[in-house]
Every structure is written in structure tokens, then in C-alpha cells.
Amino acid sequence: xxxxxxxxxxxxxxxxxxxxxxxxxxxxxxxxxxxxxxxxxxxxxxxxxxxxxxxxxxxxxxxxxxxxxxxxxxxxxxxxxxxxxxxxxxxxxxxxxxxxxxxxxxxxxxxxxxxxxxxxxxxxxxxxxxxxxxxxxxxxxxxxxxxxxxxxxxxxxxxxxxxxxxxxxxxxxxxxxxxxxxxxxxxxxxxxxxxxxxxxxxxxxxxxxxxxxxxxxxxxxxxxxxxxxxxxxxxxxxxxxxxxxxxxxxxxxxxxxxxxxxxxxxxxxxxxxxxxxxxxxxxxxxxxxxxxxxxxxxxxxxxxxxxxxxxxxxxxxxxxxxxxxxxxxxxxxxxxxxxxxxxxxxxxxxxx
Amino acid sequence: xxxxxxxxxxxxxxxxxxxxxxxxxxxxxxxxxxxxxxxxxxxxxxxxxxxxxxxxxxxxxxxxxxxxxxxxxxxxxxxxxxxxxxxxxxxxxxxxxxxxxxxxxxxxxxxxxxxxxxxxxxxxxxxxxxxxxxxxxxxxxxxxxxxxxxxxxxxxxxxxxxxxxxxxxxxxxxxxxxxxxxxxxxxxxxxxxxxxxxxxxxxxxxxxxxxxxxxxxxxxxxxxxxxxxxxxxxxxxxxxxxxxxxxxxxxxxxxxxxxxxxxxxxxxxxxxxxxxxxxxxxxxxxxxxxxxxxxxxxxxxxxxxxxxxxxxxxxxxxxxxxxxxxxxxxxxxxxxxxxxxxxxxxxxxxxx
Numbered sequence: 001x002x003x004x005x006x007x008x009x010x011x012x013x014x015x016x017x018x019x020x021x022x023x024x025x026x027x028x029x030x031x032x033x034x035x036x037x038x039x040x041x042x043x044x045x046x047x048x049x050x051x052x053x054x055x056x057x058x059x060x061x062x063x064x065x066x067x068x069x070x071x072x073x074x075x076x077x078x079x080x081x082x083x084x085x086x087x088x089x090x091x092x093x094x095x096x097x098x099x100x101x102x103x104x105x106x107x108x109x110x111x112x113x114x115x116x117x118x119x120x121x122x123x124x125x126x127x128x129x130x131x132x133x134x135x136x137x138x139x140x141x142x143x144x145x146x147x148x149x150x151x152x153x154x155x156x157x158x159x160x161x162x163x164x165x166x167x168x169x170x171x172x173x174x175x176x177x178x179x180x181x182x183x184x185x186x187x188x189x190x191x192x193x194x195x196x197x198x199x200x201x202x203x204x205x206x207x208x209x210x211x212x213x214x215x216x217x218x219x220x221x222x223x224x225x226x227x228x229x230x231x232x233x234x235x236x237x238x239x240x241x242x243x244x245x246x247x248x249x250x251x252x253x254x255x256x257x258x259x260x261x262x263x264x265x266x267x268x269x270x271x272x273x274x275x276x277x278x279x280x281x282x283x284x285x286x287x288x289x290x291x292x293x294x295x296x297x298x299x300x301x302x303x304x305x306x307x308x309x310x311x312x313x314x315x316x317x318x319x320x321x322x323x324x325x326x327x328x329x330x331x332x333x334x335x336x337x338x339x340x341x342x343x344x345x346x347x348x349x350x351x352x
Numbered sequence: 353x354x355x356x357x358x359x360x361x362x363x364x365x366x367x368x369x370x371x372x373x374x375x376x377x378x379x380x381x382x383x384x385x386x387x388x389x390x391x392x393x394x395x396x397x398x399x400x401x402x403x404x405x406x407x408x409x410x411x412x413x414x415x416x417x418x419x420x421x422x423x424x425x426x427x428x429x430x431x432x433x434x435x436x437x438x439x440x441x442x443x444x445x446x447x448x449x450x451x452x453x454x455x456x457x458x459x460x461x462x463x464x465x466x467x468x469x470x471x472x473x474x475x476x477x478x479x480x481x482x483x484x485x486x487x488x489x490x491x492x493x494x495x496x497x498x499x500x501x502x503x504x505x506x507x508x509x510x511x512x513x514x515x516x517x518x519x520x521x522x523x524x525x526x527x528x529x530x531x532x533x534x535x536x537x538x539x540x541x542x543x544x545x546x547x548x549x550x551x552x553x554x555x556x557x558x559x560x561x562x563x564x565x566x567x568x569x570x571x572x573x574x575x576x577x578x579x580x581x582x583x584x585x586x587x588x589x590x591x592x593x594x595x596x597x598x599x600x601x602x603x604x605x606x607x608x609x610x611x612x613x614x615x616x617x618x619x620x621x622x623x624x625x626x627x628x629x630x631x632x633x634x635x636x637x638x639x640x641x642x643x644x645x646x647x648x649x650x651x652x653x654x655x656x657x658x659x660x661x662x663x664x665x666x667x668x669x670x671x672x673x674x675x676x677x678x679x680x681x682x683x684x685x686x687x688x689x690x691x692x693x694x695x696x697x698x699x700x701x702x703x704x
Contacts, residue, residue, distance in 0.1 A: 106581075163575065164575070165566060165569065165570055165575075166566075166569035166570050166572070166573040166574055166575065166583070166585040167561065167564075167566045167569045167570075169575070169583050169585050169586065170557075170560075170561045170569065170585050170586070170589055171561060173557070173583075173585070173586045173589060173590075174554060174557045174558050174561065174589070177550075177553070177554050177557060177589075177590065177593070178530055178533075178554045181530075181533075181534065181550035181551060181553070181554055182533065183535060198533035199533060201529070201533070202526060202529050202530045202533055202554065205522075205525070205526045205529060206526050206558060208522075209519065209522045209523060209526065212519075214517060214519045214643075214646065217517065217518035217519045217522065218517055218518050218519075220518070221518040222518055223515065223516070223517075223518065223521070223616060229458075231518070231521050231525075231613065232518075233518040233521050233522050233525070234521065234522070234525045237522055237525060237526070237529075238525075238529065241529070261583065264575060291566075291643065294566065
């Protein structure tokens with residue numbers, strides 16, 4: 001993992017972060033004209049470690065895979081507000097020498113993308129071949145296409161939306177309230193002490209349910225018992241909740257879910273108007289059993305793109321895995337991505 | 353509200369509660385031959401106050417309504433393990449003079465129904481014209497039909513299931529963990545002190561999301577703001593969570609959700625075998641947007657009944673209200689119930 005430090009980042013809220021650090025990893029080799037770079041954008045609880053052993057999208061990124069590192073140079077950075085190497089609420093505020101905690105400024109998806117743009121610029125990459133991500137990573141992909149249309153050849157927003165629904169906000173709010181209800185949260189001031197492990201664990205349990213589908217939970221757990229008075233699904237959720245605490249910061253949970261909830265491309269203009277002058281190609285993917293980011297949200301984006309004659313392919317992939325499908329349904333997704341990137345590349349070469 | 357006290361109740365867990373109290377209300381007049389009684393069964397957080405001002409099913413019970421109190425004698429009792437007048441964890445353990453708290457014995461849906469049967473017997477009613485309820489009330493209706501087929505003319509299980517799925521168990525488990533994560537829960541010993549208000553509130557917030565549908569939340573809240581940094585849906589859920597604490601006991605939450613999760617008619621035999629000798633008529637109702645108790649769960653019951661040639665009508669009512677539909681979709685539901693009760697009554701008269 002590498003880290004880049006930038007002098008300053010002006011945020012949507014009016015505050016300037018100075019300096020700001022961004023953690024990232026790269027896979028494959030950047031070609032001579034720097035035209036083979038793909039920025040992969042992680043979801044809510046992901047990090048820069050996208051590929052290789054334990055990488056969150058290792059099934060999709062690598063030699064001969066959907067994002068083929070034999071051909072492409074793949075970059076993934078930890079998001080602003082995160083807790084895996086990029087500046088966030090657990091970072092030290094240089095003015096006080098203490099962790100920012102809840103004095104960290106409010107960040108948006110647009111801020112995250114602005115920082116990514118600085119990273120891409122610093123690598124000397126003028127135009128990304130593609131930006132791609134699922135869930136909150138898909139929001140960033142959409143933001144990239146709208147904010148920097150000249151710098152993005154293709155965008156792959158997967159299992160995502162141009163704006164959170166009331167239900168999506170509601171689930172995030174339950175997580176936030178669970179964290180803030182934990183006395184160990186202590187107004188966000190828990191660094192160096194006991195973190196709000198119980199609250200964060202409950203928040204993660206809710207999240208996990210929304211990432212799976214009714215069918216995948218039935219298949220995975222059914223009504224099987226783990227102990228005479230405990231169902232397997234209970235023990236699984238408790239385990240996933242409690243281990244999450246070891247790798248995630250509760251304040252980052254609050255800031256990042258807030259950024260997701262506030263993300264709304266339609267606040268700037270209609271989607272159609274936003275896509276008016278975009279020449280970026282799109283591959284939009286959703287999954288049939290994803291009830292957290294239902295297909296109609298992807299279709300909203302697709303319809304707006306089509307209404308402006310943008311180059312867009314849309315696939316609603318059949319899957320029982322719910323929202324997790326974008327991480328685990330590899331075969332069809334990889335083929336779609338591979339084909340889409342190949343045709344994007346042909347377009348680039350024709351224009352060159 | 354009336355209260356009946358019974359000497360003893362033998363529970364499935366092997367423990368005997370002695371004595372046991374049950375709170376109930378009645379509406380309408382019991383006829384001379386006591387053949388017009390309908391037992392209405394409340395859902396998870398309901399109580400005996402089903403009809404009249406503030407009654408949880410007042411839209412469905414009353415003069416000229418679905419359950420017409422001009423014709424029928426409607427009874428509703430608070431469930432065993434509850435906190436609204438019937439013996440539960442907040443009741444005093446006569447042996448210690450202290451609240452039971454977590455030393456209250458484990459209760460099941462079958463135990464709840466056994467207590468209701470004692471109440472019905474004590475009112476001199478040999479056979480109920482009907483049992484009816486939604487959600488956990490529907491589980492009780494199914495249990496009544498299976499446990500006391502001779503004593504139930506008709507059963508109306510609404511928006512319910514013969515057994516909880518992994519997803520339903522999972523959502524309940526999140527609520528339980530949220531309560532137990534609250535230090536004020538204190539192992540269940542909080543009576544006379546500060547109750548685990550924050551934990552119970554988070555649990556209720558999760559519940560509320562599952563009771564609504566994506567569409568009804570969009571309609572009711574959308575992305576409207578309540579304050580510059582607060583969505584309406586957040587403020588609504590926080591309000592509903594915090595007020596729930598005033599009327600509900602956290603330990604009852606634990607015991608009752610546990611009873612729901614452990615309910616599984618198919619543990620005794622296949623549904624078809626259980627329905628083999630039942631002469632009870634059935635009206636099964638589900639709602640199209642109810643994703644917490646999806647239609648396939650009702651259909652499982654309907655298919656088993658049909659396979660044994662039972663008299664069953666099934667309706668999957670179109671509604672955007674999600675699981676809450678059984679409480680708020682009055683018009684069609686009331687007409688279905690009215691027609692079904694009338695034909696049940698005709699059957700009773702023909703046989704008399």
C-alpha cells in the first residue's frame with residue numbers, strides 16, 4: 001500500500017483539509033501513454049486493498065480476470081473519511097495534535113472523488129480508461145462521470161443509485177443510532193480508549209442483513225441451530241458484527257454513511273441534463289435479488305443516459321445473492337466487464 | 353380492560369406459571385348460545401385494546417366493520433410474555449416478590465394460545481366462530497387451528513407464516529442485540545431504575561423499517577429534510593423509537609421475539625399432515641409489498657391446506673404499505689373478512 005500526501009483539499013462544506021493523505025494500491029503496469037488506467041472504487045466498508053490475497057474484489061481484478069491486470073493498470077484508493085490509511089475522523093488534526101473525532105468536517109461523495117482526481121493527476125494520468133465500483137463505489141463512478149467527463153473513458157456503476165431512497169437512509173440511520181447509543185462512543189471521543197464495540201457491532205449486523213437476500217439467507221442458514229437456543233444466522237451475524245470492530249472505526253461509519261445518504265446527483269440538475277454533454281461510455285449493472293439497491297435505481301440512471309443518446313449498456317443480472325452479488329457473482333459480471341472494456345479500448349484506438 | 357387470573361399454566365419449557373393473569377377486552381355482545389365469539393390476536397407489540405379509540409385494529413373491528421360488533425362478540429387478550437396486563441417478565445414472581453426479569457421462563461406461541469384457550473373456556477365459549485390476526489397474531493391463529501381444531505370454526509391468518517425465515521430471525525436478533533448492548537439493560541434487571549431506552553429505541557427503529565415498504569417510505573418521506581442535516585425519515589424513526597420505550601418493556605421484546613423465531617409448525621409434522629383432520633375454514637391474506645412476511649410464506653400454508661382438501665380462500669391483496677398493510681389496508685380486507693365470516697356463519701347454521 002502506498003500513501004500520497006496532498007497540500008490541501010477544499011471540501012463541499014467550505015472547510016479545507018490541509019494536508020490530506022490518501023492510501024492506495026495499484027495492480028498491473030501503467031503503459032507508456034498512460035492510457036490503460038482503471039480506477040476501482042470501493043464500497044462503504046472496503047479499502048485500498050482491492051486485489052490479491054484478501055482483496056475485496058480479488059475475484060474480479062487480476063491476470064485474465066474481469067479487470068485484467070495483464071492489460072490494465074488498476075488503481076484503488078481508500079475513501080476520504082475512511083479509516084484505512086486515508087484522512088478521516090481517526091486521523092490526527094494537525095492543529096490540535098489530537099484525533100479529529102467528530103470535529104472532522106462533513107465530507108461528501110464529491111469530496112472523495114475530488115481527492116481521487118488529485119491522486120490520478122499526481123500519477124500523470126490524464127484520462128482514465130474506466131472508473132468502476134459497486135454500491136457506494138458506484139456512486140463515486142457516477143460522480144466521476146458527471147464531475148470529470150473529459151477524464152473518464154468509461155464508467156461502470158454497479159448495484160448503485162444516483163440518490164439514496166428513504167429506506168436506504170433509514171437503514172443507515174439505524175446503524176448511526178446504534179453507534180451513538182453506545183456510551184463508549186462518548187460523543188466520538190474514544191480514541192486510545194474502549195471503542196463503541198457493541199454499537200458498531202449492531203450497526204454491522206443490520207448492514208449484513210441488507211447485503212443478503214431472503215433466498216440467500218434461507219440457503220445459507222435456514223432455521224438451522226448453532227446451539228439449543230441459538231440459530232446459526234444469529235451466531236453468524238454476531239460474529240460478523242464483533243469482528244468488524246477490529247477493522248473499522250465507528251466515527252468513519254457515521255461520516256461515510258452520511259456521505260452516502262446526502263449523495264443526490266439530481267440536486268444539481270435532472271439526471272438527463274447532467275448527462276447532456278457526457279461522452280463517457282456506460283455499463284450499468286444491477287442484480288435481480290438486490291433489494292437494498294433495487295434495479296429501478298439503476299434503470300433511472302440508464303433511462304436518463306438513453307434520453308441523451310449516451311452510449312450505455314445495461315444488465316440486470318440474475319442472482320440470489322442480494323446486494324452482495326456485485327462481490328460474489330463473478331462469472332457473468334467478469335465477462336460483461338471484459339467485453340465492455342475491450343470495446344472501450346477499440347473506441348480509444350479508433351480515435352487515436 | 354378486564355383481567356382473569358388462572359391457577360396455573362404449564363409451559364412448553366416444562367415450567368409451570370402459578371398463578372397467571374391475562375388482560376383482555378371484549379366488544380359486542382355474546383349471544384345466548386355463545387356461538388358468535390371471535391378471538392382477535394395481536395401482533396408483536398400490540399395489546400388487548402384492539403377496538404375503539406386508539407385500538408390497534410379499530411379500523412377493522414366495530415359496528416358495521418370487517419369484524420362487525422353488531423353481530424359478533426370480539427375478544428382480544430394481551431399475549432403471555434407481554435407487558436400490557438398479562439403475565440410477563442415485568443410481572444412479580446410470587447416466589448421472590450421481585451419482577452421475573454430474565455428469570456421468566458421461555459414462552460412459545462403455543463403457550464400463548466394455551467392461555468387464550470383457558471380464557472375462552474372461562475367465558476363459557478365452547479367453539480369460537482373465528483380466530484384472526486396479522487403477523488404474530490396470524491401465527492397464533494394457525495396455532496389455534498392446529499392445537500384446537502374442534503374449537504375453531506374459522507381461522508384468518510394474515511400477513512404471517514408457519515415459521516420464521518432466516519431473514520426474519522435476523523431482524524429480530526438485531527433488535528435483541530441492540531437491547532442487550534445497552535448497559536441500562538443490565539442483564540434484564542432494570543425495573544425501578546432507568547430502562548434500556550436507547551437500545552429498545554434502536555430495536556424499534558429496525559422494526560419500523562421492516563413494517564414499511566420501499567415504496568411507502570418513498571411516498572411518506574422521500575428525501576425530504578426535517579432540518580439542514582436531518583432527513584424526515586430519520587426524525588420519524590427516532591421519534592417512533594423513543595416513544596416506544598414508554599409503552600413497551602425491553603425484556604418482553606426479548607421474550608416475544610424469541611417466541612416468534614422459535615415458532616415452527618413444521619417441527620411437529622409436515623403442514624399437510626397437521627392440517628389432515630382440520631375442519632376449520634381458512635381465509636389466508638397476504639399483501640403484495642409485504643417483504644417481511646412475503647406472500648410465498650402464506651402460499652406455503654395455502655398449498656398445504658389445499659393438498660388436504662381443506663376449505664381455504666387465499667387473497668394476495670395489492671398494497672404499497674408493506675407489512676403494515678394488515679393494519680392500514682382496510683377496505684378490501686374488511687370486505688373479504690365480512691364475506692368470509694358471513695359464509696362461515698351460514699355453514700354453522702346449516703349444521704345446527
